Amino acid sequence: MTGTAFDVVGIGNAMVDVIAHADEQFLVAQQLTKGVMTLIDGPRAEAFYATMPPAVEISGGSGGNTMAGLASLGGRGAFIGKVNTDELGRVFAHDMRAAGVAFDVPPAVDGLPTGRCLIIVTPDAQRTMQTFLGAGAELQPEDVDAELVASAQVTYMEGYLWDPPGAKQAFLKAARAAHAAGRKVSISLSDPFCVERHRDEFLELVEHHVDILFANEHEVMSLYRTQNFDEALQHVRRKCDIAALTRSEKGAVVVAGNEIHVVDAEPVDEVIDTTGAGDLYAAGFLYGLTNGMPLATCGRIGAIAASEVISHYGARPEVALADLVKQKLG
Amino acid sequence: MTGTAFDVVGIGNAMVDVIAHADEQFLVAQQLTKGVMTLIDGPRAEAFYATMPPAVEISGGSGGNTMAGLASLGGRGAFIGKVNTDELGRVFAHDMRAAGVAFDVPPAVDGLPTGRCLIIVTPDAQRTMQTFLGAGAELQPEDVDAELVASAQVTYMEGYLWDPPGAKQAFLKAARAAHAAGRKVSISLSDPFCVERHRDEFLELVEHHVDILFANEHEVMSLYRTQNFDEALQHVRRKCDIAALTRSEKGAVVVAGNEIHVVDAEPVDEVIDTTGAGDLYAAGFLYGLTNGMPLATCGRIGAIAASEVISHYGARPEVALADLVKQKLG
Numbered sequence: 001m002t003g004t005a006f007d008v009v010g011i012g013n014a015m016v017d018v019i020a021h022a023d024e025q026f027l028v029a030q031q032l033t034k035g036v037m038t039l040i041d042g043p044r045a046e047a048f049y050a051t052m053p054p055a056v057e058i059s060g061g062s063g064g065n066t067m068a069g070l071a072s073l074g075g076r077g078a079f080i081g082k083v084n085t086d087e088l089g090r091v092f093a094h095d096m097r098a099a100g101v102a103f104d105v106p107p108a109v110d111g112l113p114t115g116r117c118l119i120i121v122t123p124d125a126q127r128t129m130q131t132f133l134g135a136g137a138e139l140q141p142e143d144v145d146a147e148l149v150a151s152a153q154v155t156y157m158e159g160y161l162w163d164p165p166g167a168k169q170a171f172l173k174a175a176r177a178a179h180a181a182g183r184k185v186s187i188s189l190s191d192p193f194c195v196e197r198h199r200d201e202f203l204e205l206v207e208h209h210v211d212i213l214f215a216n217e218h219e220v221m222s223l224y225r226t227q228n229f230d231e232a233l234q235h236v237r238r239k240c241d242i243a244a245l246t247r248s249e250k251g252a253v254v255v256a257g258n259e260i261h262v263v264d265a266e267p268v269d270e271v272i273d274t275t276g277a278g279d280l281y282a283a284g285f286l287y288g289l290t291n292g293m294p295l296a297t298c299g300r301i302g303a304i305a306a307s308e309v310i311s312h313y314g315a316r317p318e319v320a321l322a323d324l325v326k327q328k329l330g
Numbered sequence: 331m332t333g334t335a336f337d338v339v340g341i342g343n344a345m346v347d348v349i350a351h352a353d354e355q356f357l358v359a360q361q362l363t364k365g366v367m368t369l370i371d372g373p374r375a376e377a378f379y380a381t382m383p384p385a386v387e388i389s390g391g392s393g394g395n396t397m398a399g400l401a402s403l404g405g406r407g408a409f410i411g412k413v414n415t416d417e418l419g420r421v422f423a424h425d426m427r428a429a430g431v432a433f434d435v436p437p438a439v440d441g442l443p444t445g446r447c448l449i450i451v452t453p454d455a456q457r458t459m460q461t462f463l464g465a466g467a468e469l470q471p472e473d474v475d476a477e478l479v480a481s482a483q484v485t486y487m488e489g490y491l492w493d494p495p496g497a498k499q500a501f502l503k504a505a506r507a508a509h510a511a512g513r514k515v516s517i518s519l520s521d522p523f524c525v526e527r528h529r530d531e532f533l534e535l536v537e538h539h540v541d542i543l544f545a546n547e548h549e550v551m552s553l554y555r556t557q558n559f560d561e562a563l564q565h566v567r568r569k570c571d572i573a574a575l576t577r578s579e580k581g582a583v584v585v586a587g588n589e590i591h592v593v594d595a596e597p598v599d600e601v602i603d604t605t606g607a608g609d610l611y612a613a614g615f616l617y618g619l620t621n622g623m624p625l626a627t628c629g630r631i632g633a634i635a636a637s638e639v640i641s642h643y644g645a646r647p648e649v650a651l652a653d654l655v656k657q658k659l660g
Binding site: 228229230231233234250251253255258260261262263264296299 | 558559560561563564580581583585588590591592593594626629
């Protein structure tokens, strides 16, 4: 698959992360379930933001993080997502392009403001997220440039796109365009509650539209409603060409037909914030895959990229991942 | 494979464990490397025993533990190993038979005393072992009853047998007898240092004589001299019919051709003493296998049996494993 303009085109909810630290009692007082992503509306976002401790703003969004990671690894990426012309929208677009990712979807000039994800990081490095999709939810099929999709080896989409109805249609348009051009379609299941909301549609997607699946163990167990990881593994290996199943400190299992790899997590001195671990795993894996590397190596690069992002706050890399990978793979 | 007299015949170094608790400083003072099994001679055993804190004696030996576990699960087992007519030899034979395992190898009336394993358990539940093989090392091919071997579905042997030369010949005789009768041969690699001592012979064994391999991740990585678990997994899956690779709290990977299972460890409230974890895993796995269960279930029973034995001191089960498995598998 050479001769393409891009390795990966990512489609996702364009989003700025607003990150603050708080203890478990804050979560209890705010009636939040730790580790979960909840969708909220604009007024709730305003009200919750008022209760948050001092925070930092970092461009985020699951698919956006993956594309920033891919670029940091030296990959060629483009992003499709919707922002507003407001300040946060300009921040998002600046950060995406400054990372080296092509981003040419015109911003909305009216309608909802740019989406934001209000994140509380507890001392155990877990993140609890409340997402106001904002302009991101207004992504429509016409925002998907079929020629751009056809020019990338892999079209990668976050499962969160299944929440806003227009984005779902954009997703399906992109999948059809990718397959029509002989390209691969990849999805991340994003979150176990996202899987619960859309289980039947995700099952259909994985079986009929997805070539490369990313999921963590909770997501894949939710998808197939299994009691343990191994049962989910047996289901998924018959359903898509490649599945990369992440298991936090237990590493990941990569399965492609009869090829299977059990890849350890990359050791980290201290886990600071797990936000973006799955996004960066996907970045590393797809970088390896689109550069023709063996699946075991793709899994290692995914693990290395994830290990960097969980070693600091925020879901985008703080060092050049290309250098880190070179150093670790030797 | 029905109609056999036994599910499994185990061959191992007959051994009584002498277990004491001590802290890390004791290991340092005695120049011992934590977690490792060292072979010692009779005088060293006497001298070290004199330094040990108050201890308890429990029948042990890797293969003996596995057979006791199999019987506790309801399996039909026999054991081949050598004791002396001395007091510890009578203890070993009593405990084996009381557990429900056939044990009819005549004891040595002279020569070395019954073997013993002097075990220090540190507060982190690791065990450091010094083994005086004693009479166990005098196991000879003539102690292997070829008819007994032919009457069991699986002949299971501990890798530690490779240390005494006569036992190695006994092992090979048993493997030939098992295969001649259309039975399966299984081995546990026992210990990473045991693998280092005998790597070339173990590689030859695994490729040509072993149908069912048990190894922990350190042992299988030592066997194939790999830097990570996945590389070892790729080697071993082409070399024997079934490999069950244990990874402590990371669970186990069971591979049989294109069938592969990633089975979680069974949760335990507190790990007290890891002695016997691998032995009991093998017991559970072989119980499932010889009773026609799917490989994923064999792995779960292995994990359940291992979880019981690491929850207390000593390497033999303290409850009826058959009941525990029934309760856990539902």
